[in-house]
Amino acid sequence: MLRFVFYRLLQAIPVLLIVISLTFMLVHSAPGGPFSADKAVPPEVIKALEAQYNLDQPLWQQYISYLGDVLKGDFGPSFKYPGRDVTELIAAGLPATAELAFYAMLVALVIGVSAGVAAAMRPNTAQDYIPMSAAMIGICMPSFLLGPLLVLVFGIYLEWLPVSGWDDMPGDKILPAITLGTGYAAYIARLSRGGMLEVLSQDYIRTARAKGLSEPLIIAKHALRGGLIPVIAFLGPAFAGLLGGSFVVETIFQIPGLGRFYVQAAFNRDYTMILGTTVFFSTLIIVFNLLSDMLAIWLNPKLRQQTRGES
Amino acid sequence: MNNRVRQRLILPLLLIIPTLLLSACGGGESNVDQGNRDGTLHWGNGTEPQSLDPHIATGVPEHHIITALMEGLIGKDSKTLAPKPGVAESWTISDDGRVYTFKLRENARWSNGDPHNAHDYAWSWWRALQPALGNLYAYMYFSIENAQEYYEGTVTDFDQVGVKALDDYSLQVTLSNPTPYFLQLLDHYSLYPVHRATVEKFGTADERGTRWTYEGNNVGNGAFQLVDWKINRRITVQRNPYYWNADTVQLNQIVFYPTENVVSEERMFRAGQLHRTGSIPSDKIPVYLEANDASLHIAPYLGIYFYRINTRVPQLQDKRVRRALAMTIDRETISKSILKAGQIPAYAMTPPGTMGYYPESDLRFDPEAARQLLVEAGYPNGEGFPATEILYNTSEGHRKIAVAIQQMWKKYLNIDIKLLNQEWKVYLDSESAGNYEISRAGWIGDYVDPNSFLDMFLCNGGNNRTGWCNAEYDRLIADIAPTVKTHKERLAVFGQAEKILMDELPVIPIYIYTSVNLVNDSVKNYADNILNQPSFTEMYLQAAPEQNQSTEGQH
Numbered sequence: 001m002l003r004f005v006f007y008r009l010l011q012a013i014p015v016l017l018i019v020i021s022l023t024f025m026l027v028h029s030a031p032g033g034p035f036s037a038d039k040a041v042p043p044e045v046i047k048a049l050e051a052q053y054n055l056d057q058p059l060w061q062q063y064i065s066y067l068g069d070v071l072k073g074d075f076g077p078s079f080k081y082p083g084r085d086v087t088e089l090i091a092a093g094l095p096a097t098a099e100l101a102f103y104a105m106l107v108a109l110v111i112g113v114s115a116g117v118a119a120a121m122r123p124n125t126a127q128d129y130i131p132m133s134a135a136m137i138g139i140c141m142p143s144f145l146l147g148p149l150l151v152l153v154f155g156i157y158l159e160w161l162p163v164s165g166w167d168d169m170p171g172d173k174i175l176p177a178i179t180l181g182t183g184y185a186a187y188i189a190r191l192s193r194g195g196m197l198e199v200l201s202q203d204y205i206r207t208a209r210a211k212g213l214s215e216p217l218i219i220a221k222h223a224l225r226g227g228l229i230p231v232i233a234f235l236g237p238a239f240a241g242l243l244g245g246s247f248v249v250e251t252i253f254q255i256p257g258l259g260r261f262y263v264q265a266a267f268n269r270d271y272t273m274i275l276g277t278t279v280f281f282s283t284l285i286i287v288f289n290l291l292s293d294m295l296a297i298w299l300n301p302k303l304r305q306q307t308r309g310e311s
Numbered sequence: 312m313n314n315r316v317r318q319r320l321i322l323p324l325l326l327i328i329p330t331l332l333l334s335a336c337g338g339g340e341s342n343v344d345q346g347n348r349d350g351t352l353h354w355g356n357g358t359e360p361q362s363l364d365p366h367i368a369t370g371v372p373e374h375h376i377i378t379a380l381m382e383g384l385i386g387k388d389s390k391t392l393a394p395k396p397g398v399a400e401s402w403t404i405s406d407d408g409r410v411y412t413f414k415l416r417e418n419a420r421w422s423n424g425d426p427h428n429a430h431d432y433a434w435s436w437w438r439a440l441q442p443a444l445g446n447l448y449a450y451m452y453f454s455i456e457n458a459q460e461y462y463e464g465t466v467t468d469f470d471q472v473g474v475k476a477l478d479d480y481s482l483q484v485t486l487s488n489p490t491p492y493f494l495q496l497l498d499h500y501s502l503y504p505v506h507r508a509t510v511e512k513f514g515t516a517d518e519r520g521t522r523w524t525y526e527g528n529n530v531g532n533g534a535f536q537l538v539d540w541k542i543n544r545r546i547t548v549q550r551n552p553y554y555w556n557a558d559t560v561q562l563n564q565i566v567f568y569p570t571e572n573v574v575s576e577e578r579m580f581r582a583g584q585l586h587r588t589g590s591i592p593s594d595k596i597p598v599y600l601e602a603n604d605a606s607l608h609i610a611p612y613l614g615i616y617f618y619r620i621n622t623r624v625p626q627l628q629d630k631r632v633r634r635a636l637a638m639t640i641d642r643e644t645i646s647k648s649i650l651k652a653g654q655i656p657a658y659a660m661t662p663p664g665t666m667g668y669y670p671e672s673d674l675r676f677d678p679e680a681a682r683q684l685l686v687e688a689g690y691p692n693g694e695g696f697p698a699t700e701i702l703y704n705t706s707e708g709h710r711k712i713a714v715a716i717q718q719m720w721k722k723y724l725n726i727d728i729k730l731l732n733q734e735w736k737v738y739l740d741s742e743s744a745g746n747y748e749i750s751r752a753g754w755i756g757d758y759v760d761p762n763s764f765l766d767m768f769l770c771n772g773g774n775n776r777t778g779w780c781n782a783e784y785d786r787l788i789a790d791i792a793p794t795v796k797t798h799k800e801r802l803a804v805f806g807q808a809e810k811i812l813m814d815e816l817p818v819i820p821i822y823i824y825t826s827v828n829l830v831n832d833s834v835k836n837y838a839d840n841i842l843n844q845p846s847f848t849e850m851y852l853q854a855a856p857e858q859n860q861s862t863e864g865q866h
Contacts, residue, residue: 032736040773082520256543
């Protein structure tokens with residue numbers, strides 16, 4: 001296992017290097033600069049600003065010094081917000097985004113696994129069709145539609161929940177979590193249904209049934225562990241996706257998260273901010289993929305055998 | 312057995328959801344209700360401010376916060392916009408209109424209690440003119456003698472710039488030319504003073520990215536002081552006890568929210584989370600109008616929506632063509648059917664009534680005459696007119712207007728127009744590089760004077776971007792207008808210049824903006840003015856008795 005982790009971490013280095021290089025080239029080749037504005041900017045100002053952010057140096061030199069800074073863990077100053085470092089802005093946005101992703105994941109798991117398991121227990125009956133159709137709707141429903149709909153019903157008409165905000169009022173995290181989690185709940189429902197169906201047809205389940213174990217015990221003790229492996233494999237990328245893909249939900253609910261910075265940075269041509277957030281999210285994706293693979297290996301004896309064989 | 316499983320699965324759900332919902336319902340009182348009780352104004356402010364340094368910031372959201380934290384020599388009446396004493400309690404103007412002497416209040420203090428005097432202005436204005444600072448509003452100083460020369464480096468000694476602290480409480484400012492709107496400039500945040508010790512504590516004077524404006528560090532001279540800045544969440548300011556006029560300030564606190572999404576902002580308003588919104592989704596305006604909702608504030612705004620014409624493009628070089636295009640835009644229809652917020656159709660570049668100036672223009676909607684002009688230009692019934700492109704920055708609102716104009720030009724002139732939308736920064740790049748044929752544009756006046764709209768089209772004006780250049784126009788705006796003796800004469804000069812502009816039409820005026828805000832009934836003394844800058848020192852909160860503050864339901 002340790003060796004597996006070590007190799008995976010080793011692979012991450014060229015991946016990150018490629019991500020940084022590509023992003024660096026893309027942001028610098030995009031038309032429009034960080035300091036262009038609708039009011040004409042005097043050449044003296046442009047010159048002063050470019051000198052301040054080292055944009056007057058040749059591109060390769062900027063690239064090398066950026067790589068050096070990143071190695072030291074310094075993402076540089078934001079162009080858009082003078083006086084703020086990219087690291088500081090990421091640190092400011094991350095807690096809200098991570099918390100939102102955590103609650104959304106909770107919503108997704110509770111709804112998704114329940115629906116998937118229920119459907120797998122009675123395939124091709126109403127108990128299967130209803131949650132799976134709902135899952136299909138959930139996958140297709142974009143958050144920019146679901147969010148405002150939930151706000152309209154629970155925020156405006158029923159007045160049960162705040163329409164926006166984060167940590168401002170009690171309950172202001174519920175609607176964002178449901179909005180963001182629903183799409184993932186739908187995926188998880190389909191994955192867990194598939195996984196459970198496969199496991200429930202295995203010999204060891206038949207043996208368990210033959211031994212006279214109760215169905216809930218069989219599901220909880222024997223089937224879930226194997227049946228949820230596809231879900232576990234999905235969790236890593238899903239969590240990374242939740243962290244990086246919460247822009248729409250953050251905008252709808254005015255959540256001070258990282259997603260808004262990420263997207264605004266691209267519009268503002270805030271080079272260091274784009275690069276910083278991209279590197280940050282790439283690292284997260286790599287780490288979460290690794291974690292979910294490790295979890296899958298730990299849960300699945302077959303895979304454990306294989307990794308041991310390799311090492 | 313299956314039932315038992317189902318029970319096991321459903322039970323947690325049944326427990327979790329109501330618990331979450333019940334925990335949510337505990338809060339009760341809305342921001343607005345609570346704010347009305349404790350004097351806290353909840354203000355929808357558009358976006359996260361880029362900076363709160365008055366010599367770096369640009370933009371409306373920054374403006375609102377900075378005017379709460381700081382004050383200039385001169386303020387303005389929030390209804391009439393007439394200059395009124397600020398930090399300066401009185402001032403005199405020399406007979407030739409060039410030398411202003413300000414008498415500063417001796418009881419003026421910075422928010423940390425430090426004395427505030429004339430030397431603060433001399434130092435702050437020196438700082439604002441350092442190119443390294445990247446001050447985009449440096450041109451606001453250029454009416455001061457030698458300020459532009461100093462900024463551009465042709466004068467290196469700041470003593471030659473027309474700013475002098477005569478003693479602790481007297482400041483003398485000498486202008487290059489009499490500038491009737493100079494007092495107004497003093498109320499623009501780019502001319503506000505900064506606290507020298509604080510700025511220097513966190514970096515050098517001309518260093519752009521220092522932390523002096525942040526919570527815990529910020530020192531200002533305004534009615535409020537910064538107490539909390541949560542990035543992308545809210546900025547809170549509280550009454551400044553050291554403010555010279557603190558006794559008259561009635562708000563205890565203002566919370567500014569970066570409400571970027573206008574749809575969410577309007578929902579926040581309806582749910583009682585905001586006292587005031589920075590805007591409103593355009594499709595909601597008719598709903599509020601129909602409901603006769605008093606919270607909808609619509610007022611004329613000192614800004615114009617127009618199209619730039621690239622006069623270097625062959626088919627657009629002929630002014631008869633430009634005129635024909637301008638004469639076949641049905642502005643009334645655009646205003647009534649698309650914009651729907653009382654926007655005023657524009658037939659000149661300066662909004663009517665700016666400093667008592669009403670531009671004369673013979674531009675009108677006249678398809679018949681326009682077709683005749685097109686015949687004279689060699690394109691009878693539009694034949695042979697090359698397909699021409701309207702460039703706009705990606706936005707549903709701009710697209711609707713461009714589509715309407717495309718159809719009008721097809722209908723009245725039989726010419727083909729293509730539409731091209733570009734992302735904001737790409738569009739800016741294209742426009743400033745002259746890579747466009749016709750381009751949508753907007754301009755908000757920096758101060759209430761025709762000059763703020765007309766000096767844009769000087770030959771070497773950075774914001775001209777049309778390739779149009781007229782020597783007589785330049786002479787009137789740059790040489791004659793600054794030197795004439797009376798206000799009446801000055802307006803007459805602007806009138807002549809604008810006539811040239813509207814005859815040549817390198818730009819097609821379309822409509823005068825209106826400001827549209829939602830303001831809760833409990834906000835009193837909220838003055839709508841053409842700068843859309845209500846005064847925080849005048850506003851107060853008073854809940855209507857027996858009235859539910861959140862308007863709900865019908866919108």
